Amino acid sequence: xxxxxxxxxxxxxxxxxxxxxxxxxxxxxxxxxxxxxxxxxxxxxxxxxxxxxxxxxxxxxxxxxxxxxxxxxxxxxxxxxxxxxxxxxxxxxxxxxxxxx
Amino acid sequence: xxxxxxxxxxxxxxxxxxxxxxxxxxxxxxxxxxxxxxxxxxxxxxxxxxxxxxxxxxxxxxxxxxxxxxxxxxxxxxxxxxxxxxxxxxxxxxxxxxxxxxxxxxxxxxxxxxxxxxxxxxxxxxxxxxxxxxxxxxxxxxxxxxxxxxxxxxxxxxxxxxxxxxxxxxxxxxxxxxxxxxxxxxxxxxxxxxx
Numbered sequence: 001x002x003x004x005x006x007x008x009x010x011x012x013x014x015x016x017x018x019x020x021x022x023x024x025x026x027x028x029x030x031x032x033x034x035x036x037x038x039x040x041x042x043x044x045x046x047x048x049x050x051x052x053x054x055x056x057x058x059x060x061x062x063x064x065x066x067x068x069x070x071x072x073x074x075x076x077x078x079x080x081x082x083x084x085x086x087x088x089x090x091x092x093x094x095x096x097x098x099x100x101x
Numbered sequence: 102x103x104x105x106x107x108x109x110x111x112x113x114x115x116x117x118x119x120x121x122x123x124x125x126x127x128x129x130x131x132x133x134x135x136x137x138x139x140x141x142x143x144x145x146x147x148x149x150x151x152x153x154x155x156x157x158x159x160x161x162x163x164x165x166x167x168x169x170x171x172x173x174x175x176x177x178x179x180x181x182x183x184x185x186x187x188x189x190x191x192x193x194x195x196x197x198x199x200x201x202x203x204x205x206x207x208x209x210x211x212x213x214x215x216x217x218x219x220x221x222x223x224x225x226x227x228x229x230x231x232x233x234x235x236x237x238x239x240x241x242x243x244x245x246x247x248x249x250x251x252x253x254x255x256x257x258x259x260x261x262x263x264x265x266x267x268x269x270x271x272x273x274x275x276x277x278x279x280x281x282x283x284x285x286x287x288x289x290x291x292x293x294x295x296x
Contacts, residue, residue, distance in 0.1 A: 016202060018199070018201025018225060019225060022221075023225040038105075038110065040139070043136070044135040049126070052127075061202065061203060061255060065202075082110060082117070086113070089120075095121060100113075
């Protein structure tokens with residue numbers, strides 16, 4: 001039986017992975033590297049835009065959560081952030097798509 | 102695991118930053134200042150809070166009531182940061198923090214979240230099998246201690262106030278603070294005396 005035969009069963013959105021079985025045999029890799037220069041710059045940009053009132057953390061999350069599953073797992077952490085920040089800045093008319101190409 | 106950003110992402114970032122600068126939204130100097138401020142935040146702040154709580158009951162009470170106020174009392178600005186709550190371990194209960202949805206983390210007292218905190222395996226596993234995750238990392242929790250896993254969110258961040266280890270009687274605040282690592286503050290490790 002496929003999942004689609006049970007429409008009442010809740011399928012969480014892809015970011016909502018608390019408790020899912022998919023990773024239960026995956027060790028948590030203990031990785032101590034700090035973010036690279038790219039990550040730190042995206043991080044700083046996000047904080048700055050939030051401080052200036054251009055976006056909120058909830059909006060960042062909504063942008064990240066709208067990334068389709070294959071891309072969600074293919075992108076690195078800060079690449080997902082960048083994708084969301086760009087989406088929000090275009091949505092809000094702060095910059096245009098043309099200015100980003 | 103941390104993979105380097107792809108060249109196209111580096112270009113995407115610089116195009117966005119350039120467009121935002123043209124519009125006067127951000128400047129290079131502001132970005133540098135913001136990054137420097139984030140680089141300064143470290144688990145030493147959380148460690149200081151815990152060491153003081155082990156020594157000073159009034160501080161402990163204040164910190165449990167309002168973690169944000171305790172951080173600011175140490176001279177760290179929490180402006181714009183979500184409120185910080187402190188989870189008090191007891192002889193019967195230990196706490197572990199996760200952000201199942203993404204990576205919400207008490208940055209002001211711990212700095213950048215490490216990669217494992219943001220990993221799919223940590224986020225999915227620690228709510229189901231926290232004892233196994235902690236045991237794998239060398240901090241088995243006895244079965245008679247309740248393990249409570251708390252979700253950190255966009256609106257509220259958490260840190261753990263662990264039990265003071267036996268054998269530290271008479272220790273100074275600095276000596277105690279040295280026992281408290283980032284992992285202890287997240288709850289995935291317990292404070293250990295140096296061998």
